[in-house]
Amino acid sequence: MPDERTAPGSPAPAGEGARRRPTSADVARRAGVSRATVSFVLNDNPTQRISPATREAVLAAAAELGYLPSPHAAALRSGRSKLVLMLVPHWASSETVMRYLELAGSHLAEHGLLSVTHIERSAPLRELLTAVHPAAVLSLVPLSDEESALLAQAGVVEVHGYIADFPDRTRTVTLNQEHMGHAQATHLVDRGYDRLVYVAGPEIGHPIRPAGRLAGARAAADEHGVPLEHRTYRTEDELAALVDAWHSSEGRLGVCAFDDVTALEVLASLRTHGVDVPGHVGIVGMDDIPAARFSEPPLTTVRPQLGPQALAVAHATLEALDVPFDDTEKVASGEMPVAAVVQRSST
Amino acid sequence: MPDERTAPGSPAPAGEGARRRPTSADVARRAGVSRATVSFVLNDNPTQRISPATREAVLAAAAELGYLPSPHAAALRSGRSKLVLMLVPHWASSETVMRYLELAGSHLAEHGLLSVTHIERSAPLRELLTAVHPAAVLSLVPLSDEESALLAQAGVVEVHGYIADFPDRTRTVTLNQEHMGHAQATHLVDRGYDRLVYVAGPEIGHPIRPAGRLAGARAAADEHGVPLEHRTYRTEDELAALVDAWHSSEGRLGVCAFDDVTALEVLASLRTHGVDVPGHVGIVGMDDIPAARFSEPPLTTVRPQLGPQALAVAHATLEALDVPFDDTEKVASGEMPVAAVVQRSST
DNA sequence: CTGTTAGCGCGTTCAC
DNA sequence: GTGAACGCGCTAACAG
Numbered sequence: 001m002p003d004e005r006t007a008p009g010s011p012a013p014a015g016e017g018a019r020r021r022p023t024s025a026d027v028a029r030r031a032g033v034s035r036a037t038v039s040f041v042l043n044d045n046p047t048q049r050i051s052p053a054t055r056e057a058v059l060a061a062a063a064e065l066g067y068l069p070s071p072h073a074a075a076l077r078s079g080r081s082k083l084v085l086m087l088v089p090h091w092a093s094s095e096t097v098m099r100y101l102e103l104a105g106s107h108l109a110e111h112g113l114l115s116v117t118h119i120e121r122s123a124p125l126r127e128l129l130t131a132v133h134p135a136a137v138l139s140l141v142p143l144s145d146e147e148s149a150l151l152a153q154a155g156v157v158e159v160h161g162y163i164a165d166f167p168d169r170t171r172t173v174t175l176n177q178e179h180m181g182h183a184q185a186t187h188l189v190d191r192g193y194d195r196l197v198y199v200a201g202p203e204i205g206h207p208i209r210p211a212g213r214l215a216g217a218r219a220a221a222d223e224h225g226v227p228l229e230h231r232t233y234r235t236e237d238e239l240a241a242l243v244d245a246w247h248s249s250e251g252r253l254g255v256c257a258f259d260d261v262t263a264l265e266v267l268a269s270l271r272t273h274g275v276d277v278p279g280h281v282g283i284v285g286m287d288d289i290p291a292a293r294f295s296e297p298p299l300t301t302v303r304p305q306l307g308p309q310a311l312a313v314a315h316a317t318l319e320a321l322d323v324p325f326d327d328t329e330k331v332a333s334g335e336m337p338v339a340a341v342v343q344r345s346s347t
Numbered sequence: 348m349p350d351e352r353t354a355p356g357s358p359a360p361a362g363e364g365a366r367r368r369p370t371s372a373d374v375a376r377r378a379g380v381s382r383a384t385v386s387f388v389l390n391d392n393p394t395q396r397i398s399p400a401t402r403e404a405v406l407a408a409a410a411e412l413g414y415l416p417s418p419h420a421a422a423l424r425s426g427r428s429k430l431v432l433m434l435v436p437h438w439a440s441s442e443t444v445m446r447y448l449e450l451a452g453s454h455l456a457e458h459g460l461l462s463v464t465h466i467e468r469s470a471p472l473r474e475l476l477t478a479v480h481p482a483a484v485l486s487l488v489p490l491s492d493e494e495s496a497l498l499a500q501a502g503v504v505e506v507h508g509y510i511a512d513f514p515d516r517t518r519t520v521t522l523n524q525e526h527m528g529h530a531q532a533t534h535l536v537d538r539g540y541d542r543l544v545y546v547a548g549p550e551i552g553h554p555i556r557p558a559g560r561l562a563g564a565r566a567a568a569d570e571h572g573v574p575l576e577h578r579t580y581r582t583e584d585e586l587a588a589l590v591d592a593w594h595s596s597e598g599r600l601g602v603c604a605f606d607d608v609t610a611l612e613v614l615a616s617l618r619t620h621g622v623d624v625p626g627h628v629g630i631v632g633m634d635d636i637p638a639a640r641f642s643e644p645p646l647t648t649v650r651p652q653l654g655p656q657a658l659a660v661a662h663a664t665l666e667a668l669d670v671p672f673d674d675t676e677k678v679a680s681g682e683m684p685v686a687a688v689v690q691r692s693s694t
Numbered sequence: 695c696t697g698t699t700a701g702c703g704c705g706t707t708c709a710c
Numbered sequence: 711g712t713g714a715a716c717g718c719g720c721t722a723a724c725a726g
Binding site: 020021022065066068069070071072073074075076081082083085090093094095098099101102105106109114115116117118119121123126127128129130131132133149150153154155260261264265267268271289290291292293294295296298 | 367368369413415416417418419420421422423428429430432437440441442445446448449452453456461462463464465466468470473474475476477478479480496497500501502607608611612614615618636637638639640641642643645
């Protein structure tokens with residue numbers, strides 16, 4: 001690691017777009033008042049009375065200078081920042097997850113909390129905390145004990161908004177995986193499939209295990225007295241073998257796929273083998289990706305309900321930070337309606 | 348808004364994880380040295396000689412206390428932060444874009460810059476700058492004049508890493524759209540299609556216009572003396588009409604689709620109409636989404652090369668911040684190899 | 695009432 | 711190796 005500080009190559013680091021940011025002192029000077037007054041006006045401090053005249057003068061000066069209070073100074077003084085840091089594992093940066101974070105971020109913004117996302121991998125948490133000091137960290141996956149300790153020491157509140165089933169910690173909201181499998185299986189049973197299979201392909205680079213979804217599907221199968229098997233495949237050939245067996249089986253088989261991409265792969269194999277879909281075999285995916293609409297036949301799928309989840313995690317964050325919020329619409333994290341079947345053909 | 352501060356529900360808001368963060372003064376006390384010494388040791392300040400003994404003492408004390416320097420105090424003092432804020436419009440939070448940001452973030456991290464992402468929509472930039480004061484802002488889309496002015500006033504460097512063709516500003520790196528269309532058209536011509544169509548569907552919620560990609564496709568068509576038409580559809584019926592016309596046309600028609608989802612939709616319609624793909628009509632998508640592998644037939648597509656783009660934008664950022672970097676691998680932004688054809692069947 | 699002075703919070707850095 | 715000042719916004723104590 002060539003640890004050259006200021007390389008000889010760059011002679012004058014000045015000049016850059018680095019114009020000095022106007023400070024409250026600048027505003028005070030321009031308005032002909034003290035810095036304290038500026039602060040009182042700009043923060044609408046109710047413990048102080050300021051004449052409309054000076055008030056106007058200060059606001060005008062601030063506007064003309066394009067004054068922005070320094071987050072550093074403010075946070076340093078008050079000890080609390082308005083920032084929420086969302087931690088996303090790099091394998092989870094999907095569109096769905098991003099929409100989830102966006103929704104949660106909107107809710108937090110309504111309560112004065114700004115949120116930014118860090119896609120983990122580029123730098124360890126310890127280093128990250130060297131650059132930002134958020135009021136809270138919202139993690140989509142469990143944090144290690146070291147990381148938790150780090151946050152505790154830094155006085156940063158820890159909130160968990162899991163996108164998969166992980167062991168609960170304090171302040172945990174989880175996108176319930178059981179519901180997903182349950183919805184898939186129920187849909188298939190309702191459509192008259194009298195035998196179920198839960199299928200997962202090779203997991204490519206993410207640690208979400210089918211266990212939760214499978215358990216949900218199994219529960220639904222049990223409720224209806226329908227048998228359910230669990231199958232996985234690692235290669236195209238293994239998948240072909242599965243499909244082959246299904247082809248020559250009796251009755252109507254319902255397939256719950258781990259996700260839409262898996263479902264599309266299975267569906268492709270079913271086509272290749274000339275299996276009658278949805279007549280002999282029915283299949284349901286999970287996620288409702290755009291491509292699901294255009295397969296042959298179009299894929300039935302289950303869409304996660306991100307709205308309630310996002311709201312719940314936002315509430316958990318607000319609560320942890322002692323920010324008051326209207327809890328009439330508070331969502332019970334245990335009863336979140338996380339999945340709904342999207343009706344399409346294919347079954 | 349019921350502005351109750353400490354809700355009756357939570358009796359003792361104390362005890363929270365809010366233990367006071369240890370400061371450099373704490374470390375100094377514990378090590379029996381001055382705060383200045385602590386700073387020198389922890390920053391490996393080369394202008395100061397510290398005896399190994401004190402050095403050890405300081406490091407030990409810091410470790411025992413779990414000391415983390417406050418980013419606020421550091422930034423306040425030094426005037427510069429190590430943070431890069433990436434701005435993503437909410438319509439662009441796709442997997443591809445996230446991978447792009449992740450790659451750029453990794454490069455920046457190698458040079459001591461930490462990056463966080465803000466998905467625009469939840470809060471305006473002005474408010475955001477109230478919570479974080481980054482050294483640079485990296486935006487994926489053009490900023491408004493107000494926003495630019497805001498950043499300039501705040502002394503924040505502005506870098507553009509466009510994911511589509513937008514008018515260039517200073518420090519702009521663009522994921523060249525022409526290359527994409529060019530690659531699609533070239534592939535089709537190479538496969539013997541003697542007539543081309545560029546197709547775009549209804550754009551759903553994003554402002555990326557096909558113009559650049561279309562122009563690239565046209566250029567490729569011209570190079571080979573092949574005619575190219577531009578077609579758009581808004582509804583399924585309009586698409587059906589297009590496909591119908593193609594069905595009864597002469598020769599071999601090559602279709603360049605705006606993106607993979609569009610391609611899959613067109614492909615579905617081609618199937619419905621019984622068009623011979625890839626015999627009579629060939630089609631190429633753009634993006635290489637996972638689902639492309641499982642359509643009927645599997646979709647040929649073009650994958651954007653994010654690596655060079657990410658590297659280029661990271662370099663642009665480092666340059667703007669006067670951070671020295673090894674520019675032997677510097678990428679010329681004008682000549683970025685942004686697209687490569689992924690071989691599949693279908694054509 | 696209206697506004698000012700002074701000092702804090704924390705890490706960095708200059709001068710001794 | 712240390713003392714002290716600094717960067718910037720907030721607010722308790724105080725004066726007009």
